[in-house]
Amino acid sequence: MSLNAISTSAAGLAATQAAINIVSQNVANAGTAGYVKRTLSTVANGPNNSGVATGQITRSFDAAALNQLRLETSGAAYTSTKSGIATQLDALYGVPGSFTSLDGTLNTFTESLQELAANPTSAAARTTVLGNASAVASLINSAAGTVQNLRTGLESQLGTDTSAASTILSNIAKLNGKIQNTTDSTSLTDLQDQRDQAINSLSSYMDVQTVPQRDGTVSVMTRSGVTLVDRGNAATLSFDGRGVLSPTASYATDPAQRTVGTITATLPGGGKIDLGAPGVLRSGSLAAEIEMRDQTLPQAQRQLDDLAAGLSTALTNTASTGTYSGTDTQISVSTMKPGNTITFPVTDNTGAVRNVTLVASATSSGTIVPAAQTTDSSGLTLTFNASGGPSTYAAAIQSAFNTFNASGSAYKLPTLSATPVSSTGTSATLTLGAAGKVAGAASASVSAVSTSDLNTGNPSLAMFVDGSGNKLYTGSFDGGSQLTGFAQRITVNGALSGNTAALTATSATDTSASGARAQKLFSALTSTQQTFSSSSGIGGVSAPYSATVIGFAQDIVSTQGANASNASALDATQQTALSTAQSRFSAGAGVNIDQEMSNLIALQTAYGANARVLTAARDMLTQLLQI
Template identity: 55%
Template sequence: MSLNALNTSTAGLQVTQAAIGLVSQNVANAGTAGYVKRVLNPVSTLGNSGVATGTISRTLDAVSLKQLRLETAGASYTGLSAKVQGQLDALYGTPGSSAALDGVVNSFTQSLQALTTDPTSAASRASAVSSARTVATTVAGIAQGVQDLRTGLESQLGGDVAAASALLSQIAGLNGKIAGASKSETGTADLLDQRDQAINTLSHYLDVQVSDQRDGSVTLLTASGATLVDHMAAATLAFDGRGTLSPEAQYSADPSTRGVGTVTATTPAGARIDLLATGAIRSGSIAAAVSLRDDTLVQAQRQLDDLAAGLSRALSDRPATGTAASADGLTGFDIDLTGLQAGNAVTLGVRNAAGVSRNLILMPTNGAAPDPIDPALTDDPTALVVPVDISGGPSTFAAKIGAVLGTGFTVTGTPGGAAGSVRILSDPAGLALTGASASVTVPTSATDTKTGRGQLALFVDAGARNGVFTGSFEGGSHLTGFAQRLAVNPAVTADASTLVDYADATASGDTARPQYLTDALTSRTLTFSAASGIGGVSAPRSATVVGFAQSVIDARGAASAEAQQLDEGQQIALSSAQSRFAKDSGVSVDEEMSRLIQLQTAYSANARVLTAARDMLDTLLRI
């Protein structure tokens, strides 16, 4: 019996000593990131006559760990979104300040109003030109800042994808070590900690689904089900970045037209998957950067392009609105398209027999526009866009429009009207016309300043397409990137009197043109594209140029505030998940100290049993 007691107490001392060692290890790593508390699981020997150290395991709560990774990916997404939205908002300036977007637009309109008071004042003319130049440089500067942000995100995506790919390889390597290790080895817990920490770090970049395997390894999948890690094999992530981005550089699933980088995964078998085209990445910094680069900042660019186009065409275009007409039982509209230029869209409202309404946009071209034309590049992305070749001149307008509209419509010249006036009729019982409108650019060139009326090409396109902006699609959309190319007409800069003189015999002090320009910005309602997102993306927005500029800066501020609020809420959620995980799987020094006292008591008890057994043996030997 004394020998059994001696063996049992010796084993108990060994188990207690190992448990004390684990307590020491836990306390030492209480502040180590990714460390999970260890516990010793002793087992009884044969017949419950003794004890053995058994295995060392981690007190891991899989549910709280899964939630922690989910919130980590979400916090990375909202954090980057809030940061970039704040940087974007700062580009527009403090609303109401003289240097902000709305401030410079208001100053410009005020300078035109001052010119209406004294058109003969050289100082007022110079001030108006200077204010116009400030507007152009401000809009162009903000637009360039938008592209700089996109370029920065393109660069960040390259770094994030490379880091994520390295983590996948690391996780696959740890899978191999864990699968080949004995569960009784202390080092297995360390390997599991390393792998969990690697997956947690990976969650900063993209959201992954983790599935435990029977051999101790894990499988990682994207949200769409694409396999990133399978046992000891890992996919390789790559990003084909494009360097400096321009407004024309946008994402497309078609590699031949894609102007930005995409994230691809190459499986061990050699298959390549475009993770962006398949929507495989939905959270984390990579998803946030993609969304900002391809959606948020592209929409910001479109807002600025629309504002630049509004500034230009409000001053240079005349509105053409159809008047009701009928003949031979057909109804429709007469509309004066005299002077129509490529890009001066003619919008027809149509309604079918079922009562469904839609816009039909006739897009004038000189034969070099793409066909089809993307409706998203027009004011109404839901419209049917039909190119109309007007290169033959005004006398061909009616025939060309009739040819593209086809059966069901009758198109002729307006009786008694000019060569460019047309009458468009349809059977009201079929596809009925509900409206007709156009915006016709009056100046034919930047030097055409004496148009005989108020219209003036004050703002022009200073890029490769230098000249009057008409919204043309010749060689591609002239709208895209127009904000960067916005400039004051050199002819006006060289001769500020063109702000007043609209004809060779303009009377001194004539306020007609200054008043027209002022009203065009502050009173005339224009249609701005639905793609700008101002007030929603389901329909075009009607507003004055000044009102649209104010809406743009208001929308930017609201978006930045919303992104900040979302991030604050997500950070709270992340903090809660971290606290929950730390409570369930982390090290509590107080608990470890309490455990140490218990182990000390057990150690002392086993030592006393060992001492008693030794004394009994000594006594027996002396008999």
């Protein structure tokens, strides 16, 4: 027997022993989280491939399955976060139709108005109306407060999650450095497992993708293309949280105007990227938290603000409609308070019909109100200075039009014009034109009441007021939008507590009890259509939505219920997708005990065969030495 056989068998024993060690390691770590199955390759060695040697220890997994796992992990964290907040939001409004729900509480209030209309002399019925009105205001206050608490909670969670994600990025960069400088294949595979686990953890916070490099490191970037880790260098993430958020807190690309926190990635070279900007993070818990804080919850706040505003103005404002000649519109209005409106449609320069809304102001003319704060976000809302009274309205409106036309606004409207027909100290008749582009009759909404003289606007009544100084709610934009945050401030007019008889006053001059006023207040809430903002998301987002106050409350409850149900269903689907991705990855990367035992039997057979060759060689040499 050639001495080559001895060396070959010895090499075979060493290679087989190394392979058995790998099998043993796989079996021992079968239940270890993040452990990827190892395999050991062998290579031909010696003259004419007469020997064998151990090659590299490699991890056995499907790269495509790993990428899919990270994608589904990110998606599952996103849908889970959204579903959790949507469920909490839905719970604010109670079970639809129940006595304690938002619509149920409103129904109880309107029913008490009906009962008062039937028993106008009953002091108990008047007290019940005020008590139920207070319950409505308190429920709206509470719901709006909880919405802001949820936003504040998300602001805090964003800070915590940002810090955790930043730590993971740093760990990935450190592991990249160790992998780059490690030559031992056993240590290398352990480091690669740790790195993959870190990237998988990162994917629950944000949508990431990896790019392998030739030196064994990986670059990590968001799916929108922001590089967060490049070999041994990692971006540092920070969050400038603002603590307790108010209803006016919002995101803006201009840091000077932004009043919520954002995630800033500071790159190794010193550059900064705003990860909180729309579209940068597309999935993961951070993206969901930003979306819920900046879009979903502000929309819920807007719904409650619109409901509070509708509840107030339905009982205080009188609506009127002008006449349309085919070329312009004529409308009469009485003294207007800041926030009262005149609206008329025009055909813009693209052929589309848009609403122009003129908002009375005590200070300015021609200021364009931001679309998000208006009832009709697709139209144009301009202020006009109404402080001089009706006799100045035409000139003030013309001044507003001139200011708008001179501003070079992006709105595609024709040149606007206004010409007075007649005016007195208390009312004005206006003709509104737009170079023949007026598309219909104008309408106006004017507050007809006072918070202190409860009979001035009979049957209108300031039952619900702005809690800041017991002010009349008009929707003014002077000093900021009165609508924003009104749901937190709405309260029952304090003057009514000491004068409940006003609920049944026959007229402004006759205070004898009559059920007519209570009945008209009931009709204003249950039968009269109000216009609610498209920004509330009820009935679509492209045009104002018309409904009664009661109907709008029911729509809020049903919309939030549907949103919660949809979010829960989407999350369930995504969790199933994640489970499938985990199973697919585990099928390729996990340790199969049966397969490892089969491999072990084969290795034992090979080990025994090599050992028998050495035994035979030993016996032959012994015999030769004895000759």
